[in-house]
Amino acid sequence: MKTDIRTMDLNLLKTLDALLDERSVTRAAARLSLTQPAVSGMLTRLRDCFDDPLFSRTQRGIVPTPRALELAAPVKRILSETEALLQRKVFNPASAEMTITVAATDYALKAVIVPFVTALRRQAPGIRVAVVPVEAGQLADQLARGEIDFALVTPETTPQELHARHLFDERYVCMMRKDHPDAGPRPLTLDRFCQLDQVLVSFTGDRFSGVTDRALAALGRERRVVMAINSFLMLPEILQLSDLIAVTPYRLTVGVEKMAIQAPPLVIPGFTKILAWHDRTHRDAGHRWLRALFTALFSDEP
Numbered sequence: 001m002k003t004d005i006r007t008m009d010l011n012l013l014k015t016l017d018a019l020l021d022e023r024s025v026t027r028a029a030a031r032l033s034l035t036q037p038a039v040s041g042m043l044t045r046l047r048d049c050f051d052d053p054l055f056s057r058t059q060r061g062i063v064p065t066p067r068a069l070e071l072a073a074p075v076k077r078i079l080s081e082t083e084a085l086l087q088r089k090v091f092n093p094a095s096a097e098m099t100i101t102v103a104a105t106d107y108a109l110k111a112v113i114v115p116f117v118t119a120l121r122r123q124a125p126g127i128r129v130a131v132v133p134v135e136a137g138q139l140a141d142q143l144a145r146g147e148i149d150f151a152l153v154t155p156e157t158t159p160q161e162l163h164a165r166h167l168f169d170e171r172y173v174c175m176m177r178k179d180h181p182d183a184g185p186r187p188l189t190l191d192r193f194c195q196l197d198q199v200l201v202s203f204t205g206d207r208f209s210g211v212t213d214r215a216l217a218a219l220g221r222e223r224r225v226v227m228a229i230n231s232f233l234m235l236p237e238i239l240q241l242s243d244l245i246a247v248t249p250y251r252l253t254v255g256v257e258k259m260a261i262q263a264p265p266l267v268i269p270g271f272t273k274i275l276a277w278h279d280r281t282h283r284d285a286g287h288r289w290l291r292a293l294f295t296a297l298f299s300d301e302p
Contacts, residue, residue, distance in 0.1 A: 010082060012049070013075050015042040019054075020072045024061040091285035093124035098286060100149045101130045103139065105203070106231050108152035108273065111251040112167065115297050123293070143278035149287065150294075151276040162276045165291060168298045171270040172212070174262045175235075175253050176245040183260035190221065190265040199227040199244045201235060212247045215268050 018028040019039075029039040047054055050071070055062040064072075104113055109131060117129055132148060140159040142148045151158075158164050174193070176183050182192065194216070202210055207228035216222055227244065229235070235246055236256050247268065253261050275294050281287040 010079070012042055012046055013079060015039060016046055016054070016068075016071065017075050017079060019043065019062065020064055020068060020075070023063070089285055091289050093127070093289055095126065096124050096286060097126040099128040099130060100290065101132060101147065103132050103134045103142070103148045103151040103153075105134055105152070106233050107249060107252065108134075110232065111170075111249070112152050112273065112294070112297075116294060119293060119297060127290075139276070140278075143276070144280060146280065149277065149281060150290070153274060153276055154271050155274055158274060158276050162278060163282055164274045164276045165295055167273045167275055167294065169270055169272050170249045170251060172247050172264060172268040173250045173253060174245055174264050175239060175248050175256075176243075176260050176262075177240050178258050178260045180243060180245070180260060182245070183262075188262055188265045190219075193265045194221055194223045196245050197224050197226045197243065199229065199235065199238055199246045200225045201230070201232050201246070201248065202228050203230055210247075212264070212268050215266055219266065 015028065015032065018031050019025070022028045022031060025036055025039050025043070029036045032039065043055070050067060052067040053065055054068040055064055057063075102113065113129070113131055120127055120129065134151060134153060134157075135142065136153070136157045139148075139151050139153070139157075140161060143151065143162065151162075152167075155164070174188060182188060182196065200208060200210055200212075202208075208225045213222065213225070227238070229238070232248065232252050235248060235252070236259060238244065239246060240258055247264060249270075250261075253259060275291060277287065277291065
């Protein structure tokens with residue numbers, strides 16, 4: 001049965017290329033790590049496919065026909081392009097030019113994106129970063145469609161079909177202005193904590209209750225939440241201008257001036273921050289490098 005050129009096995013082209021280079025079935029077989037009968041069988045198929053003898057035998061080996069010589073350059077080009085197509089592209093961060101989109105809360109913007117972009121600018125200045133809000137119910141679809149490339153979320157909000165990598169575990173602290181009446185060296189008591197007016201950062205509809213209130217309720221206590229906001233970014237300014245205190249993730253207090261930090265007088269469960277991505281980009285060299293950079297930023301932490 002004649003071989004259809006449209007469905008030709010690449011191994012046939014490799015054989016033709018070796019025969020054209022070596023001008024010997026024996027040497028071509030050795031180069032391809034095949035037996036002579038196997039190469040002879042492939043040559044028969046090649047002759048059927050191109051409807052040409054391709055080679056004639058002489059005392060010194062085989063001699064290509066004019067048709068075979070015409071095929072030499074195109075065959076090498078096809079094999080070279082195929083090899084390049086199948087070979088993973090080497091990613092060079094210093095010269096890379098691309099744009100990535102990261103879904104993040106304003107907490108993750110300060111705690112993760114700021115140090116990430118700082119490191120990225122040093123190592124890969126040609127990579128641009130767009131940050132968009134997290135839409136928990138849309139994450140999987142957004143990642144699958146390529147609308148976002150990474151999501152900085154918690155394990156509880158991450159769809160199971162996504163890849164994920166642990167970045168760090170976060171804890172809560174009490175924050176207040178440095179000259180606050182309760183900012184002294186003595187730790188806050190639970191009674192005093194419950195008496196103080198507090199501001200709560202909440203992204204949910206339950207504006208005046210959060211993880212701290214659930215921990216207090218387990219002890220039969222409650223606190224005085226007099227203000228609720230939906231962004232961590234304005235929290236330091238609010239605290240600086242009032243006697244309010246706030247329970248906030250520790251990483252949001254790093255580098256904030258004129259603030260005092262105290263340990264909460266009760267155990268408040270923290271949370272885990274992870275990096276999530278879709279299988280669509282799982283094997284991409286550039287994305288693998290970016291994921292490694294995200295992870296490296298927090299790898300030395302206890």
